Amino acid sequence: MSLDNTLDLIRQIAESTVRDEAVVVDQEAKWPEQSMRTLQREGVAGFVVPKESGGLEHGLMGLAKACETIGEESASAGLCFGMHCVGTAVIAAKATDYQKKHFLEPIAAGEHITTLALSEPGTGAHFYFPQTQLLSLSEDEYVLRGKKTFVTNGGKADSYVVSTMGVDPDAMQHEFSCMVVEADRQGLIWGEKWDGIGMRGNSSRSLTLDNVKVPSKNLLGEQGDQLWYVFQVVAPYFLTAMSGTYLGVAQAAFNEVREHLQNRTYRHDGTSLSQNQLLQHRLGSIWAKIERTRQLIYHATRQYDSGDPAAVLTIISSKAEVAHCVVDVVNECMTLAGGIAYRENSKLEMLLRDARAAHVMAPTTDILYTWLGRTLLEQPILDS
Numbered sequence: 128m129s130l131d132n133t134l135d136l137i138r139q140i141a142e143s144t145v146r147d148e149a150v151v152v153d154q155e156a157k158w159p160e161q162s163m164r165t166l167q168r169e170g171v172a173g174f175v176v177p178k179e180s181g182g183l184e185h186g187l188m189g190l191a192k193a194c195e196t197i198g199e200e201s202a203s204a205g206l207c208f209g210m211h212c213v214g215t216a217v218i219a220a221k222a223t224d225y226q227k228k229h230f231l232e233p234i235a236a237g238e239h240i241t242t243l244a245l246s247e248p249g250t251g252a253h254f255y256f257p258q259t260q261l262l263s264l265s266e267d268e269y270v271l272r273g274k275k276t277f278v279t280n281g282g283k284a285d286s287y288v289v290s291t292m293g294v295d296p297d298a299m300q301h302e303f304s305c306m307v308v309e310a311d312r313q314g315l316i317w318g319e320k321w322d323g324i325g326m327r328g329n330s331s332r333s334l335t336l337d338n339v340k341v342p343s344k345n346l347l348g349e350q351g352d353q354l355w356y357v358f359q360v361v362a363p364y365f366l367t368a369m370s371g372t373y374l375g376v377a378q379a380a381f382n383e384v385r386e387h388l389q390n391r392t393y394r395h396d397g398t399s400l401s402q403n404q405l406l407q408h409r410l411g412s413i414w415a416k417i418e419r420t421r422q423l424i425y426h427a428t429r430q431y432d433s434g435d436p437a438a439v440l441t442i443i444s445s446k447a448e449v450a451h452c453v454v455d456v457v458n459e460c461m462t463l464a465g466g467i468a469y470r471e472n473s474k475l476e477m478l479l480r481d482a483r484a485a486h487v488m489a490p491t492t493d494i495l496y497t498w499l500g501r502t503l504l505e506q507p508i509l510d511s
């Protein structure tokens with residue numbers, strides 16, 4: 128399926144199933160089951176799976192647009208789908224024949240959801256320094272010990288891409304490996320139901336890995352592939368899934384407020400808010416902010432897809448900029464939509480709560496700007 132056809136299909140699903148489910152997803156903090164199952168059933172779950180494993184093999188720009196389209200209807204559904212694609216991309220980066228057969232082919236067939244379990248309570252925003260231990264039991268088997276937090280699709284996915292330290296206690300500090308852990312392995316202990324103020328359908332739960340035995344064939348790449356995964360795969364896909372989703376949230380807020388300005392007419396003089404010059408100016412400025420962020424995201428992802436090394440800078444910028452964009456836009460739209468927007472359960476109230484996560488989801492806005500500055504100053508990107 129071409130990218131255009133895939134995105135058309137995703138838009139149809141977004142404007143029907145995702146839209147219909149969005150309110151209950153938010154109000155009941157319910158994982159977007161219908162949306163995710165429809166995306167699987169309609170053949171788009173293999174969005175980033177290579178064609179040789181039966182997937183659609185769309186690139187990073189496709190992922191940004193897919194998350195934007197879904198995120199415009201439901202931020203949670205956008206991110207749940209996005210995190211599934213991020214996990215998939217990490218598996219696909221250096222997949223062995225076994226991993227293709229056991230993970231990528233079922234993902235492409237719509238039979239398997241995966242996701243990323245990186246963040247930990249001990250290292251927080253510094254997700255690239257996992258403390259989860261990976262110990263070898265034998266040549267064929269490892270054991271995992273540690274604790275993860277905020278695992279989106281937590282308890283719902285069929286497998287988890289778990290970041291760990293390098294193998295064994297004498298592994299170098301800051302080595303980084305990734306293991307795929309199937310959901311039905313012994314020793315996965317899930318924390319409380321996710322109850323965020325926004326992104327309420329994410330099922331972003333904590334996970335204790337209590338001596339989980341995993342076959343060594345589930346290890347992605349080489350032992351202690353270190354930061355290759357972080358900067359070549361995890362960061363670009365993770366950042367783009369978030370950038371696309373929050374761009375969609377900003378667009379949704381714009382759509383709401385434009386409709387309000389067009390429909391709100393005063394009885395005392397018969398004028399519409401759409402005729403007010405100040406509001407026209409403010410709406411134009413909101414549109415421009417969204418559009419320049421959109422063009423940055425598309426430009427960055429196009430650069431990545433074409434192998435341009437400058438993509439490192441633009442992809443980092445995209446997520447930092449979209450976080451500012453979405454928070455500013457939703458705030459501004461709240462003002463333009465007046466008191467109606469300020470009631471509980473208004474659409475803008477939900478978007479305001481969803482938007483706020485953009486700054487704190489790792490890599491956080493402050494850390495991204497620091498990475499940018501360090502790169503521009505030719506300093507090491509990570510703290511020692």
Ligand SMILES: Cc1cc2nc3c(=O)[nH]c(=O)nc-3n(C[C@H](O)[C@H](O)[C@H](O)COP(=O)(O)OP(=O)(O)OC[C@H]3O[C@@H](n4cnc5c(N)ncnc54)[C@H](O)[C@@H]3O)c2cc1C
Binds near residue numbers: 325326491
């Ligand atoms: C809705 C939601 C979904 C999520 N989904 C996932 C997921 O699917 N997978 C996953 O792995 N994680 C996920 N996360 C986790 C997210 O990435 C964490 O919120 C993040 O790791 C921040 O961790 P923390 O809360 O411990 O913040 P802390 O580490 O306590 O940081 C607090 C603040 O300090 C700032 N800070 C810390 N160090 C520095 C520094 N050196 N320079 C500048 N500022 C700094 C941070 O930017 C942040 O603003 C999700 C989070 C949320 C809210």
